[in-house]
Amino acid sequence: MRKTVNWTATVLLLLGCTAIFFPLYMAVMIAFKQPAEMTNDILGALALPADWSLSNFAEAMRVTDFWHSFGNSLLLTVSTVLLAIFLHGLAGFAIGRSVGSSRIYTVIYLYIVSGMFVPFAILMMPLVKQTAQLGMANRLGVVALYTVFFMPLNLMLYKGYLTNIPLALEEAARVDGAGTWKTYWSVVFPIMKPMHATVAVLTAMSTWNDVMTPLVILSGTGQNTLPLAQLNFQTQFGTNYNLAFASYLLALIPILLFYLVCQKQILNGVVNGAVK
Amino acid sequence: MKQSRGAKDRKRTFLLITIPVVALFFCFNTLPLIRGFLYSFTNFKGYGSYDWVGLRNYADLFGDLRVGKSYRFTFQYAVVSTILTNILSLLLALGLSARIKGKSILRGIYFIPNVLGGLVVGYIFSFFFTYVLPAAGRALGIGFLSSSFLSSTSKAWIAIVIVGCWQATALNTIIYIAGLQTVPEEVYEAGAIDGAGGWKRFWSLTFPLIIPFFSINLVLCMKNFLMVFDQIIALTRGGPSQSTESISYLIYNNGMSGGQFGFQSANAFLFFVVIVTISVFQMRITGRKEEQL
Numbered sequence: 290m291r292k293t294v295n296w297t298a299t300v301l302l303l304l305g306c307t308a309i310f311f312p313l314y315m316a317v318m319i320a321f322k323q324p325a326e327m328t329n330d331i332l333g334a335l336a337l338p339a340d341w342s343l344s345n346f347a348e349a350m351r352v353t354d355f356w357h358s359f360g361n362s363l364l365l366t367v368s369t370v371l372l373a374i375f376l377h378g379l380a381g382f383a384i385g386r387s388v389g390s391s392r393i394y395t396v397i398y399l400y401i402v403s404g405m406f407v408p409f410a411i412l413m414m415p416l417v418k419q420t421a422q423l424g425m426a427n428r429l430g431v432v433a434l435y436t437v438f439f440m441p442l443n444l445m446l447y448k449g450y451l452t453n454i455p456l457a458l459e460e461a462a463r464v465d466g467a468g469t470w471k472t473y474w475s476v477v478f479p480i481m482k483p484m485h486a487t488v489a490v491l492t493a494m495s496t497w498n499d500v501m502t503p504l505v506i507l508s509g510t511g512q513n514t515l516p517l518a519q520l521n522f523q524t525q526f527g528t529n530y531n532l533a534f535a536s537y538l539l540a541l542i543p544i545l546l547f548y549l550v551c552q553k554q555i556l557n558g559v560v561n562g563a564v565k
Numbered sequence: 566m567k568q569s570r571g572a573k574d575r576k577r578t579f580l581l582i583t584i585p586v587v588a589l590f591f592c593f594n595t596l597p598l599i600r601g602f603l604y605s606f607t608n609f610k611g612y613g614s615y616d617w618v619g620l621r622n623y624a625d626l627f628g629d630l631r632v633g634k635s636y637r638f639t640f641q642y643a644v645v646s647t648i649l650t651n652i653l654s655l656l657l658a659l660g661l662s663a664r665i666k667g668k669s670i671l672r673g674i675y676f677i678p679n680v681l682g683g684l685v686v687g688y689i690f691s692f693f694f695t696y697v698l699p700a701a702g703r704a705l706g707i708g709f710l711s712s713s714f715l716s717s718t719s720k721a722w723i724a725i726v727i728v729g730c731w732q733a734t735a736l737n738t739i740i741y742i743a744g745l746q747t748v749p750e751e752v753y754e755a756g757a758i759d760g761a762g763g764w765k766r767f768w769s770l771t772f773p774l775i776i777p778f779f780s781i782n783l784v785l786c787m788k789n790f791l792m793v794f795d796q797i798i799a800l801t802r803g804g805p806s807q808s809t810e811s812i813s814y815l816i817y818n819n820g821m822s823g824g825q826f827g828f829q830s831a832n833a834f835l836f837f838v839v840i841v842t843i844s845v846f847q848m849r850i851t852g853r854k855e856e857q858l
Contacts, residue, residue, distance in 0.1 A: 299665040305657070306674055308731070312689050313677075315697065331700045334692070376586065383582040394579075397587060404594050406841050408792050410813035411833045414611075414820045415597035415604060437593040440586075463571045469578035498682035500795050501813075505821060516684045520798065523688075530692060537685045548680045552673055555680065559736060560743045563781055 316541075320345055320534040327530065345535035352525060353536050358518040359543065365428060365503075365514060366496045369435040373443055373492045374485050376436060381447020381481075382473055386456075388448070398448065404441040409501055417505050431506050435496055442562060443488050450484040451477075490551065490558030497544055515540045598837070605831035610824040622831035632832060634807060635815045642722055642811070643790035646729045650786055651779070654734045658741030659767070672742070679735035687799025690728045691715065694800070718808040721801050725809055728796050733789065737782045744778030745771070784847050791840065812836050 314335075319327075321338040322345075349355065384401075387394035420430040458480070462472040503514045513521060519540055526533035548555060605622055609615035626632055661672050678686070694714045702710025714724040748771055772779075794813040797803060803810035803818065810818075812832070820829030 293664065295663040295665055298660045298663040299667070302657075302660050302665060302671050302675075305660075306671070309674055309677055312686070312693060312731075315693060316689050319692070329696075329700065331697060331704060334697045334700075379582045380586045383579040383586075387579055387583075394583070397583060401587070401590055404590065406844055407594060407598060407837065408788075408813075408840065410792060410794065410816050411837045411840075412594065412597045412601065413817065414826060414830055414833065415600040416593070417821070419593075419597055419600070433589075434593055437590055440590055463575075469575045473578075494680060498684075500682070500684045500798070501817070505817070516682050516795075519685055519688060533688070534692075537688055540685050541681055544680050544682070545677075548677070552676075556672075556676060556739060559679070560739055563736070563740050563785060564743060564778070 316534050316538055319530055320538050322531050324529055324531055345531050346539060349532050349536035349539060352532065353518045353522045353539075354513070355518075355536075355539055358513040358515045361428065361512055362497060362514045362516075362543075365431055365435070366493050368432045369439070369496045370489050370492050372432065372436045373439055373488055377440055377443035377488065378447055378478065378481060378485065379473065380440070380444050381451060382477055384444065385448035385451040398444070402441045402445055404437075409438065413501065413505055420506055426506055427510055428507070428512060431502055434502055434506065435492075435499075438502075439492050439495065443492065446488060446562065447481065447484055450481060454480055484561075486554050487558040487561045490555050491562045493547075494544070494555070515543070601830045602834055604827055605834050607827040607830075609827040609830075611821070611826035615827065618827070622828045623835070625828065626831055626835060631807060631810070632815065635810045635812050638722060638809055639791060639793065639811045642726060642729070642793060642809075643787055646726050646733065646790045647783065647786040649726065650730045650733045650737055651782055653730065654737035654782070655741055657734065657738045658745055661738065662742055662745040672739075675738055676735045678732045679739075681732070683732060683795030684799050686732060687728060687796045690724070690731075691800050694724045715801055716805055718805050721805060721809045725793070725796050725800055728800065729790060729793065733786060737786060740778055740782055740785075741775065744775035748774045780847070784844065787843065787847065788840070791843075 318335055318338060321341055323339070323342075326336075326339060327333045380401075384394055384398050388398050416434065417426075420426045420434070423430070425433060454477075458476050459472050462476050463469075467475065498516065499514075500516045500520065503512075503517045504520065507513070507517065519536060522536065523533075526536070606617055606619060607615045608618045608622075657675060661668065661675065665671065695716075696713075699711050699713050702708070702712075714720040792813055793811045794817070797809060797811050797814045801809045803814050816829045816833050816836070819825040820833070823829075
């Protein structure tokens with residue numbers, strides 16, 4: 290049978306793309322315009338700007354202290370991802386390899402995984418008190434909270450991945466005289482590489498876009514993440530929507546670039562995270 | 566004996582890894598949950614001294630109009646958005662799994678909303694609903710659209726549904742696509758959009774095969790929508806006149822700065838019970854459906 294292209298579906302899907310691109314198109318148009326160009330009709334928002342000047346972006350960077358927030362977001366995301374791969378990988382190994390033979394480990398596994406039922410909004414108030422008491426109402430505290438918050442899903446992912454890996458390799462390493470710790474780093478850790486990618490992608494995207502945790506933990510410390518900066522500078526933008534939209538675009542560009550570069554890993558990671 | 570020494574080393578290492586991990590998890594997950602539960606029996610304002618008030622917060626919770634309103638809004642929003650998102654993403658997934666041109670580029674495009682942060686997306690849509698949509702309504706003479714959705718108590722929730730679906734459809738679509746890949750090609754090709762016969766075959770052949778993915782999507786969607794926060798803070802801040810106050814937003818707003826730390830702790834705990842009940846219930850139902858097949 291000759292394979293024919295389904296043109297109806299192709300055309301419908303192409304038309305549907307306008308729903309995805311329209312808000313982004315509008316954002317770009319407004320970000321490049323000057324306040325005087327913003328008339329009250331639809332064209333005020335959607336027409337092309339008179340000239341493509343980057344001045345709004347430069348001003349938005351200055352007003353919101355862009356590099357500072359960007360640096361914070363990057364620092365929080367990278368530290369959380371590294372810690373997740375290190376700690377959740379080890380936990381997945383220790384707990385995952387013991388669940389079958391030990392009842393205590395089964396209980397521990399279920400205990401941690403059931404943490405998925407506890408959304409941040411429920412823990413928010415006591416956590417704010419607790420981090421303040423521990424002197425952790427800062428970036429370190431946020432990373433610690435993320436490490437705990439993503440633990441249930443990541444542990445489940447690592448454990449699930451390990452069940453398909455035969456014990457024989459670890460036993461071979463043991464016969465060669467390697468201890469468990471060394472076996473993990475030289476044999477198990479490299480094998481889990483596809484899962485590290487999934488964990489990294491899921492953790493990075495959730496951390497990068499998260500608003501609530503930095504909002505309640507970092508408020509009053511003068512530290513902003515990129516989303517938090519948009520929230521905190523909202524009043525300062527006032528009715529200068531052009532400045533505001535330049536700032537929104539600046540906040541979206543890093544994650545869009547990340548998506549462009551790692552699209553395959555992101556799509557795989559997201560499906561793995563949801564389906565496993 | 567070498568073998569047993571190896572086994573001993575393995576056990577000890579596992580224990581040395583597990584203990585700190587469990588301690589960390591307990592400290593920042595279970596402990597705050599317990600502390601929140603204890604706070605829910607106090608009249609703590611968030612500062613200063615406080616007294617135990619027994620079950621009064623819980624009794625007040627059920628008579629509180631604002632809390633009742635936030636539960637009604639949150640559930641209405643979550644149910645409507647879950648249904649809309651699943652219909653849209655199932656259609657998109659079918660289209661994106663058919664024999665189309667530029668398949669991988671189109672799939673990539675439809676996933677974009679998922680990678681963007683909810684807050685900034687909310688701000689962009691906020692401008693759209695405040696200025697662009699009413700301007701379009703006036704130009705086209707459609708009265709329904711000519712005033713801002715966001716300043717109307719009866720229409721603001723629709724705006725939040727639209728933004729929520731715009732973002733959530735991306736993830737659900739990818740999951741449905743993964744589901745359709747597990748279906749033999751001949752089956753879903755028959756189910757693709759080509760007339761009524763195709764639809765019938767879709768419901769009787771393809772859909773039953775992707776029910777596990779349908780249940781994943783329902784659970785994910787419902788849970789995420791019930792937690793709605795970023796879109797609320799960006800679009801309405803709970804307004805107008807508290808008509809779009811989600812439970813998360815109410816806990817944040819009144820608990821953190823409204824002097825209701827104790828009362829909102831009770832609300833948070835009630836919300837926790839609700840979330841667990843729904844998740845267990847959903848898994849039971851969808852689990853049973855899969856068994857029947």
